[in-house]
Amino acid sequence: MKAWKNYFLTMQDVVQKVLDTQEENIMQAAKILANTTKNGGIIYGFGTGHSHLVTDDAFWRAATPANYCALLEQSATGSFEITKSYHIENTYGIGKLMVDYHRITPKDCMIIISNSGNNIAPVDAALRAKEKGIPVIGITACAYSDYLKMKHKDGVKLKDIADVVLDNCSLIGDAAVAIEGFDMKVGATSTIPSVYLQNAVLVQMVELLVEEGMEPDVYYNGHMAFMKPECADHNDQLVDKYFYRIRNL
Numbered sequence: 200m201k202a203w204k205n206y207f208l209t210m211q212d213v214v215q216k217v218l219d220t221q222e223e224n225i226m227q228a229a230k231i232l233a234n235t236t237k238n239g240g241i242i243y244g245f246g247t248g249h250s251h252l253v254t255d256d257a258f259w260r261a262a263t264p265a266n267y268c269a270l271l272e273q274s275a276t277g278s279f280e281i282t283k284s285y286h287i288e289n290t291y292g293i294g295k296l297m298v299d300y301h302r303i304t305p306k307d308c309m310i311i312i313s314n315s316g317n318n319i320a321p322v323d324a325a326l327r328a329k330e331k332g333i334p335v336i337g338i339t340a341c342a343y344s345d346y347l348k349m350k351h352k353d354g355v356k357l358k359d360i361a362d363v364v365l366d367n368c369s370l371i372g373d374a375a376v377a378i379e380g381f382d383m384k385v386g387a388t389s390t391i392p393s394v395y396l397q398n399a400v401l402v403q404m405v406e407l408l409v410e411e412g413m414e415p416d417v418y419y420n421g422h423m424a425f426m427k428p429e430c431a432d433h434n435d436q437l438v439d440k441y442f443y444r445i446r447n448l
Contacts, residue, residue, distance in 0.1 A: 202378055205375075209370075209375040209386070210386075213391070214395055217368050217392050220366065221366060224364060225365065226403065227363045228336045228363045229403035231363065232404040233407040235266075235306070236266055236404065237413065238306050239306065241307045241445065242266055242267045242307070242309075242310065243308070245309060245321065246313065247318060249389070249390060250313055250314060250393070252390055252394075253390065255269050256397070256398075259448065260418065261418055261423075262420065263401060264405065264416060265438075266441065268446075275287040275293060289319045291319055291352075294320040294323030294324030294326070298328055303328065305334075309324070309328050309333055310400075311336070311337050311338070311357060312338040312397075315344055317344060317357075322355060335360060335361045336361060336362065336363045337358055337363070337365065338396055339361075339364065341358055341366040344357070346371050374387065374388065405417065416437050416440065418437060
């Protein structure tokens, strides 16, 4: 089998495992997001390193809720000076700073993404959120997290702190495909199921709110806004509504 086909099949297995095992956790997380939205709160996504891709994917995005905010701390995302981001995401105080600087409150909630669940900044963010009574949803790879040696001085990982843990079922080493004659596996496994999980929770949140008679704030696609003035007006109104509440909108 060609390596690319092996990768497709491996990732299908990972996503299928998520589908088979995470229904209860997805529903619990969606209820937290629905309550946050009903109370006028903001859903904050936080991830360092490549985990920030999951938060970036849902921020100001077509078909996603407008009350979602990605906390894109550039020094920790790896968007530039990428090797530095590893040191930043393992520096104490960064996660706490993110929660405090953005003035996140118990009316809000946080989705914290860390495949290992073991780096200092996301763990610190989860700990600070719990101190302040902010609901925390963690997206992590539980088996991989269990496999890893503890980093944080408090002896906890993200899965030990979050109110709801969404297991992305990513493979140990975050690598999918073994190639004959090559010692290392290739093909990352964590981003795809993590994006699936976050979108699944956001979609389920919208359904829960609609069932309660609410009309959630969701963006139209930009091309729809270009073609239909009513879609453009809808999106503009949502930006105006959240512009002074979401710092980097």
